[in-house]
Amino acid sequence: MTEGARELLRTVYGYTGFRGRQEDVVRTVTEGRDALVLMPTGGGKSLCYQLPALLRDGVGIVVSPLIALMQDQVAALRQLGVRASFLNSSLTPRDQAEVIDDLTAGRLDLLYLAPERLLQEETLELLGTVRPALFAIDEAHCVSQWGHDFRQDYLGLHVLGERFPGVPRVALTATADARTREEILGRLRLPGAARFVSGFDRPNIRYTVQAKADAGRQLVTFLEARRGRAGIVYAMTRRKVEDTARMLAERGFDALPYHAGLPPDVRTRHQERFLREDGIVIVATIAFGMGIDKPDVRFVAHIDLPKSVESYYQETGRAGRDGEPADAWMVYGLQDVVRLAQMVEQSEADAERKRIERARLDALLGWCEITECRRRALLQYFGDDLPEDCGNCDICLDPPRTWDGTTEAQKLLSCVYRTGQRFGAGHVIDVLRGKETEKILTRRHDRLSTYGIGKDLPDTQWRSIVRQLLVQGYLRADPERFGALSLTRKSRPLLRGEERILLREDASPKRPAKVARKTDYDPGPDDLPLWEALRTCRQELAAEADVPPYVVFHDTTLREMVRVKPTSAQELLALHGVGEAKLERYGAAFLDVLDAHRPAGPEEGATLT
Numbered sequence: 001m002t003e004g005a006r007e008l009l010r011t012v013y014g015y016t017g018f019r020g021r022q023e024d025v026v027r028t029v030t031e032g033r034d035a036l037v038l039m040p041t042g043g044g045k046s047l048c049y050q051l052p053a054l055l056r057d058g059v060g061i062v063v064s065p066l067i068a069l070m071q072d073q074v075a076a077l078r079q080l081g082v083r084a085s086f087l088n089s090s091l092t093p094r095d096q097a098e099v100i101d102d103l104t105a106g107r108l109d110l111l112y113l114a115p116e117r118l119l120q121e122e123t124l125e126l127l128g129t130v131r132p133a134l135f136a137i138d139e140a141h142c143v144s145q146w147g148h149d150f151r152q153d154y155l156g157l158h159v160l161g162e163r164f165p166g167v168p169r170v171a172l173t174a175t176a177d178a179r180t181r182e183e184i185l186g187r188l189r190l191p192g193a194a195r196f197v198s199g200f201d202r203p204n205i206r207y208t209v210q211a212k213a214d215a216g217r218q219l220v221t222f223l224e225a226r227r228g229r230a231g232i233v234y235a236m237t238r239r240k241v242e243d244t245a246r247m248l249a250e251r252g253f254d255a256l257p258y259h260a261g262l263p264p265d266v267r268t269r270h271q272e273r274f275l276r277e278d279g280i281v282i283v284a285t286i287a288f289g290m291g292i293d294k295p296d297v298r299f300v301a302h303i304d305l306p307k308s309v310e311s312y313y314q315e316t317g318r319a320g321r322d323g324e325p326a327d328a329w330m331v332y333g334l335q336d337v338v339r340l341a342q343m344v345e346q347s348e349a350d351a352e353r354k355r356i357e358r359a360r361l362d363a364l365l366g367w368c369e370i371t372e373c374r375r376r377a378l379l380q381y382f383g384d385d386l387p388e389d390c391g392n393c394d395i396c397l398d399p400p401r402t403w404d405g406t407t408e409a410q411k412l413l414s415c416v417y418r419t420g421q422r423f424g425a426g427h428v429i430d431v432l433r434g435k436e437t438e439k440i441l442t443r444r445h446d447r448l449s450t451y452g453i454g455k456d457l458p459d460t461q462w463r464s465i466v467r468q469l470l471v472q473g474y475l476r477a478d479p480e481r482f483g484a485l486s487l488t489r490k491s492r493p494l495l496r497g498e499e500r501i502l503l504r505e506d507a508s509p510k511r512p513a514k515v516a517r518k519t520d521y522d523p524g525p526d527d528l529p530l531w532e533a534l535r536t537c538r539q540e541l542a543a544e545a546d547v548p549p550y551v552v553f554h555d556t557t558l559r560e561m562v563r564v565k566p567t568s569a570q571e572l573l574a575l576h577g578v579g580e581a582k583l584e585r586y587g588a589a590f591l592d593v594l595d596a597h598r599p600a601g602p603e604e605g606a607t608l609t
Contacts, residue, residue, distance in 0.1 A: 004055060005023070005026050005027075005030070005051055005055060006018075008051060008054055008055070009047075009051065010579070011579055011580045012054070012080050012081065012082065012579050012580070012581065013047070013080060013577075013579050014557075014573075014575070014576065014577045014578040014579035014582065015576065015577070016576070019043065019044050020039065020043060020044070020198050020199075021037075021039070021196045021198050022044050022047055022048055024196060025037050025048040025170070025196050026047070026048060026051045026052055026055075028194050028196075029048070029049065029052040029134055029168050029170050030051075030052040030055045030056060032056075032166070032168050033168055033192075033193075033194055034168055034169050034170065034190050034192060034193035034194065035048075035168070035169075035170045035171070035193050035194045035195075035196060036140075036170075036171050036181065036184060036185060036190065036193045036194070036195045036196065036197075037170060037171065037172045037173075037196045038172075038173055038174070038176055038181065038195075038196065038197045038198060039172070039174060039196075039198045040174055040198065040199070040200055040201070040202050040317060041174045041202070041314075041317030041318065041321060042202065042295070042317070042320065042321035042322070042323060043174070043198060045138075045172045045173075045174065046073065046138075048170065048172065048196075049062065049134060049136035049138075049170050049172065050077070050082070050110065052133070052134055052168075052170075053109055053110050053133050053134055053136075054082070054109055056133035056134060057131060057133060058130065058131035058132055058133035059103065059106075059108045059109060059110065059111055059130060059131070059132060059133055060109065060110045060111070060132070060133045060134050060136060061110075061111055061113065061118070061127065061132050061133075061134070061135050061136070062110060062111065062112045062113070062135075062136045062138060063113060063114075063115050063118055063135065063136065063137045063138060063157065064086075064112050064113070064114065064138050064139070065114065065115065065138070065139050065142055065151055065154075066114075067086075067088050067089070067090050067114070068271060069138075069139075069293070070086040070088060070112040070114075071086065071090070072275070072293045072548070072551075073112065073293065074086050074110075074112060075547045075548075075551055076293070076547075076551045077109075077110060079545070079547065079551050079552065079581065079582060079585070080579055080581050080582065081579070081580070081581030082109050082110065083102075083107060083108050083109045083110070084108065084109060084110040084111070084112070085099045085102060085103075085108055085110075085111055085112070086099070086111065086112035086113070087099055087100075087111065087112070087113055087117060087123075088112075088113070088114055088117060099111075100126065103126070103130055104126075104129060104130060106130070114153075115151065115153035115154050115156070115157060116153040118157075119153065119156045119157070119159070124159070124163055127163075127164070128163070128164075132164055132167045133167075134167060134168045134169070134170060135160050135164070135167060135168070135169045135170070136169075136170050136172065137154075137157055137169065137170070137171045137172065137188065138172050138173075139172075139173060140154075140171035140172055140173040140176075140184050140188070141173040141174075141175050141176050141180055141184065142154045143155060143157065143171075143183065143184055143187045143188060144176070144180045144183045144184060144187075154187075155187060157187075157188055158187060158188050158189040161188075161189050161190070169188070169190060169193075171184055171185075171188055171190060171193070174314065174317055175310050175313055175314045175317075177310070177381075177382055177383065178383055180310075181195070181197070199379070199384050200313070200378075200379050200382045200384045201375065201379055201384065201386065202316075202317065202320065203375075203390065203392065204320045204323055204324060204325050204326055205316060205317075205319055205320050205326050205327070205328050205392075206325070206326070206327050206328065206392050206393060206394075207316075207328050207374045207375060207378070207392075207393040207394065208327065208328070208329045208330070208393070208394040209329075209330050209331075209332070209368050209374070209394060210329075210330070210331045210394075210506070211331070211332070211333065211460075211463075211464060211467070211506040212303075212331040212332055212333030212336070213331075213460060215303040215304075215331050216244065216247055216303075218303075218331050219233065219244070219248075219301060219303055219331075220247075220248070220251060222299075222301060222327075222329050223248070223253060223281070223301075226298060226299055226327070227252075227253070227279075228278070228279040229279060229298040229299065230274070230278065230279055230280055230281070230294065230296055230297050230298055231281050231282075231297060231298055231299035231300065231301065231319070232281075232282050232283075232284060232288070232297060232299075232300045232301070232315075232318060232319075233248075233255075233281060233282070233283040233284070233300075233301045233302075233303060234284060234285070234286065234300070234301070234302045234303070234304070234306070234315060235283060235284070235285065235303050235304050236285070236304035236305075236336075236339070237285070238259040238260075238261045238285060240303070240304070241257045241258070241259050241283050241284060241285055242257045242259075242283075244257075244283045244303065245257035245283040248281060248283065253281050254277075254279055254280050254281060255280075255281040255282075255283055256270040256273060256274065256280060256281070256282055256283070257270070257282075257283050257284070258270050258271065258282050258283070258284040258285075258288040259284060259285040259288075260285065270282065271288070274294065275294055275548040276542065276543075276548045276549065278535075278539075278549075286306075286311070286315065293321070293550075294318075294321070294548065294550060295321040295322035295550050295554050295555070296321075296322055296324070296550060296554070296555050297318055297319045297320065297321065297326065298319065298320070298324075298325075298326050298327065299319055299326060299327040299328070299329060300315060300316045300318055300319040300326075300327070300328050300329075301327075301329045301330065302315070302329070302330035302331070302332070303330075303331055304332070304336055305330070305332040305336035305337065305340060305364065305365075305368075306364065307340055307343070307357070307360070307361060307364075308357070308360035308361060308363070308364055309360065309363050309364045309367060309378070309381050310360065312330075312364060313378070313382075316328035322550075322554050322555060322556055323556070324555065324556065330368075332368055333463070333467070334425055334463050334466060334467050334470075337361075337365060337467070337470065337477065338424070338477050338483035340361055341358070341361065341477060341483075342483075344357045344358055344361065362471075363381060365470070365471045366471055367381070368471070369467070369468055369471045369472075369504065370395070371395065371399075371400050371402060371504050372389075372395060373386070373389035373390055373393060373395055373396055374390075374393035374394065374395050374396075375389075375390035375392070375393050375396075376389060376390065400504045400505060401504070401505045402502045402503060402504050402505065403502070403503055403505060404500060404501075404502060404503075405465060405468075405501055405502065405503035406494070406497075406499075406500040406501050408454070408457065408465055408503075409465060409469060409474065409494060409501050409503070410494065410495055410497070411432060411450065411453050411454055412428065412432065412454070412462070412465055412466065412469065413469070413474065413475070413487060413491050413494065413495050414449075414450050414495065415428050415431055415432050415448070415450035415453075415454075416428055416475065416485045416486065416487060417487060418448045418449065418450050419431060419443075419445055419448070419450075421484065421485065421486040421487065422481070422484050423484055423485065424477075424483040424484055424485065425462075425463060425466045425477075425483065425485060427439060427440070428466075428485060429454070429459055429462040429463065429466070431445050431446075431448065431450060431451055432450060432451075432452070432453060432454030432455075432462060433452070433454055433455055433457075433459065433462070434446075434451055434452025434453075434454075434455050460506075461506075464503070464506050465503060466485070468503050468504065469491075472490075472501070473488055473490045474487075474488060474490050474491045474494060474501075475487065475488065475491065476488055523559070523562050527562050529597060530562055530565075530593070530594070530597040531558070531559075531562050533593050533596070533597060534558045534561055534562065534590065534593055534594075535549075535558065537589055537590060537593050538552045538553060538558065541586055541589060552582075552586060553577060553578070553582070553586070553590075554577055556576060556577065557575060557576060557577035557578060560575045560576055560577075561575065561590065561594065565594060565598070566591070566594065567591075567594070567595075568591075569583060569587050569591070572587050572590065572591060573587075
């Protein structure tokens with residue numbers, strides 16, 4: 001198996017070797033055994049079922065949750081010379097009939113289906129007439145009712161083991177803690193599956209978190225150093241998505257909105273532009289993202305807090321799938337905390353589910369406020385250890401300063417108590433700052449002993465103190481009373497002076513986030529004309545083939561061309577990402593570009609001295 005798999009890896013995909021646990025997974029599934037595969041986004045999960053499908057007799061059946069994901073993967077596979085197709089509602093009845101004809105005639109290596117389509121009795125009967133090589137259940141975390149992206153249709157996929165005994169099944173995901181992994185195995189009925197849990201680390205992603213002051217201005221500051229780069233900006237509401245996209249467009253960015261409330265044709269057009277054009281910024285709700293295979297997303301920005309560490313990891317994982325440097329940047333504030341807590345309490349979930357969601361939100365808040373390596377803490381959440389600080393997060397690059405905030409914390413806690421533990425942070429801070437608002441005067445809070453005792457600190461610093469006291473458990477914000485602050489048992493020793501508290505200083509929101517480090521090889525000034533010519537060639541070939549440019553070749557492959565400057569088809573074939581099908585399809589065009597940009601040799605008959 002190993003030699004056959006390596007040969008296909010070289011000739012079809014253009015790769016010289018496996019990454020991480022890929023080879024072990026390929027061997028397991030090819031030998032007919034079930035597997036659970038957890039690999040970070042960009043870690044090469046798809047290869048773990050595509051290669052076994054090519055190595056085994058029959059057709060590989062892939063369960064995929066989104067039409068866009070199926071279309072992208074099938075387009076990429078066809079460029080590699082793999083016989084792949086999909087069955088979904090985007091096809092006309094005639095097109096569907098052609099796919100079914102290819103399936104029954106044995107002309108397919110891989111077939112992609114949505115779970116709801118697969119579970120139709122008609123489809124199950126159709127698959128019973130062919131020989132499935134394997135079943136790959138992609139985005140398997142969707143089966144988890146405790147997860148961040150639950151899909152009802154995934155719950156019925158356990159029937160595959162009953163209807164097709166002996167056919168190996170492989171469940172794949174990038175995001176699943178220990179509890180979710182057990183739920184996947186239980187619900188899909190894979191008790192004996194081999195488990196392949198790779199590390200969660202994405203070392204190419206730089207994590208940066210800032211306190212929210214003016215989210216729009218902070219976002220523009222972040223993006224200014226990244227003009228012309230593709231990225232995703234996540235916002236919590238549809239209105240905020242549209243307002244932010246409009247604001248960025250007014251400042252010269254190619255920014256497009258994306259959310260479920262837009263007409264389907266607009267969503268499709270915006271997604272296609274993002275996939276096929278360079279430098280597009282998509283501003284979106286979480287409706288956008290899963291199934292986006294674009295490898296050169298250089299940043300993912302959050303201007304609102306996600307609902308959990310799992311959601312954050314999944315969303316930021318869409319950056320830097322090509323392994324090149326990328327940024328995960330986020331701002332968050334006190335209002336985010338209150339709004340998300342309200343969403344949990346107002347949901348129809350049972351008490352146990354609400355408790356788990358609150359714990360996940362608390363874990364994310366704690367991660368935002370830490371004063372040690374951000375990557376180590378993120379990996380520890382998933383049970384993964386990093387032996388030393390990463391050197392590629394905001395805290396490693398610019399360690400936050402801390403200060404003794406005991407006196408200020410006592411003032412704030414005392415003010416919360418004396419105002420009756422019935423008001424939100426805004427009113428409590430107004431009392432501390434000695435403001436003469438109507439609410440303060442009406443309730444006679446200007447006569448309290450805590451009125452005006454916090455005039456020496458600005459509102460922004462008091463909000464930071466409130467936020468950190470919430471995260472550290474000294475305060476609670478009641479979502480059912482619009483974020484009213486109340487004391488906890490933990491606050492008593494602090495109020496009595498029996499303990500002290502260190503608080504972190506917030507980084508200046510005016511300071512631009514550092515741009516992620518350069519790639520191992522970036523074209524220098526002399527090579528820029530060749531680099532741009534190769535990108536133009538790729539764009540034109542992609543347009544002719546009606547595929548996104550990265551399906552032709554990734555940026556990493558183009559950089560290799562610039563660095564190595566191959567002169568023959570054999571030298572081109574030796575580059576990472578160039579397989580035989582792509583060499584035959586595109587090799588001549590790229591070699592022509594390379595030849596046109598070679599330095600001119602000496603004229604015929606000239607004498608060298």
